[in-house]
Amino acid sequence: MRGLVKVFKALSDESRLRVLNLILERECCVCEVMQALEISQSKASRILSTLHDVGFLKLHKDGLWSLYSVDSDGMDAYLKEILTATRTALRNNRQMETDRERLKTAIRTGPGCVNRNAKVSVRRLSTSRKPMETTDES
Amino acid sequence: MRGLVKVFKALSDESRLRVLNLILERECCVCEVMQALEISQSKASRILSTLHDVGFLKLHKDGLWSLYSVDSDGMDAYLKEILTATRTALRNNRQMETDRERLKTAIRTGPGCVNRNAKVSVRRLSTSRKPMETTDES
DNA sequence: TGCATAAATGCAGGTTTATGCATATATGCT
DNA sequence: AGCATATATGCATAAACCTGCATTTATGCA
Numbered sequence: 494m495r496g497l498v499k500v501f502k503a504l505s506d507e508s509r510l511r512v513l514n515l516i517l518e519r520e521c522c523v524c525e526v527m528q529a530l531e532i533s534q535s536k537a538s539r540i541l542s543t544l545h546d547v548g549f550l551k552l553h554k555d556g557l558w559s560l561y562s563v564d565s566d567g568m569d570a571y572l573k574e575i576l577t578a579t580r581t582a583l584r585n586n587r588q589m590e591t592d593r594e595r596l597k598t599a600i601r602t603g604p605g606c607v608n609r610n611a612k613v614s615v616r617r618l619s620t621s622r623k624p625m626e627t628t629d630e631s
Numbered sequence: 632m633r634g635l636v637k638v639f640k641a642l643s644d645e646s647r648l649r650v651l652n653l654i655l656e657r658e659c660c661v662c663e664v665m666q667a668l669e670i671s672q673s674k675a676s677r678i679l680s681t682l683h684d685v686g687f688l689k690l691h692k693d694g695l696w697s698l699y700s701v702d703s704d705g706m707d708a709y710l711k712e713i714l715t716a717t718r719t720a721l722r723n724n725r726q727m728e729t730d731r732e733r734l735k736t737a738i739r740t741g742p743g744c745v746n747r748n749a750k751v752s753v754r755r756l757s758t759s760r761k762p763m764e765t766t767d768e769s
Numbered sequence: 770t771g772c773a774t775a776a777a778t779g780c781a782g783g784t785t786t787a788t789g790c791a792t793a794t795a796t797g798c799t
Numbered sequence: 800a801g802c803a804t805a806t807a808t809g810c811a812t813a814a815a816c817c818t819g820c821a822t823t824t825a826t827g828c829a
Contacts (some may be wrong), residue, residue: 494648494726497721502643533789557795559806575713575718578713578716640816660775673778673818676775676777696775775824781818783818783828790813793806795802
């Protein structure tokens with residue numbers, strides 16, 4: 494019961510749905526998610542860990558990267574059913590399409606992909622810290 | 632999109648799931664729900680209205696009673712799919728079973744069924760105001 | 770018209786949640 | 800060892816949420 498509530502809570506947030514939509518497309522690392530959705534690194538990380546917690550995603554660490562993907566095998570039957578329903582709900586949605594589109598251009602490495610760290614405490618200005626823009630209906 | 636988020640939010644609460652479980656069994660009025668789940672009248676009313684808002688329930692007013700039932704006809708396809716998934720998730724759950732059981736003994740009328748109103752401001756003591764007891768896992 | 774019953778709602782409070790910022794941790798490379 | 804990169808996390812704060820209490824609204828009946 495409590496588990497089910499947690500699952501629905503995980504799905505009851507726009508950003509988390511957008512992330513799930515991405516991972517449904519293909520395996521992603523944190524920095525790809527943050528790029529595709531233009532959200533902060535900490536936000537991307539937390540969202541992925543939330544979706545992992547409730548059992549939708551599996552995590553495969555590869556060197557520096559945390560690779561998240563849909564855990565089709567380990568998922569309980571009822572989780573699978575909920576995920577399928579969610580997928581259909583996301584299918585014909587403008588926002589979700591453009592997110593998937595943007596994912597194609599996301600890169601796994603490169604200068605300034607993730608956080609310019611504290612060490613270099615000057616020049617904290619251009620690193621994608623926009624508040625999220627509002628979106629349309631489903 | 633926003634609509635989908637609202638749907639999942641509606642499902643991300645134990646009490647609301649319990650109410651939905653009841654209505655999946657059969658049409659209910661507010662006072663039956665509050666009896667079966669031992670929750671306050673205002674809580675029952677609000678929960679039902681939430682589930683109605685997102686499109687799971689339809690409301691049929693009959694005299695004093697507000698009768699809520701699953702809106703199998705008016706529901707969008709994606710909503711139906713989500714509801715089906717939820718139903719399976721609720722199926723084999725102790726709490727949900729006993730709730731359905733208690734629903735059988737709920738009555739639609741009788742002394743003290745709902746709120747003893749302000750007029751009679753003495754004797755506000757015995758009218759089922761327990762906080763909800765904790766429950767088990769799914 | 771007056772009273773009783775069923776449901777809905779305004780308000781207040783306490784709790785939970787989402788998120789940015791700063792920092793910590795983990796890994797790899799030279 | 801030292802530095803760079805990728806991810807995770809503690810803390811603080813603002814917003815959202817849940818719920819009880821009191822009251823209002825709506826309906827039916829005598």
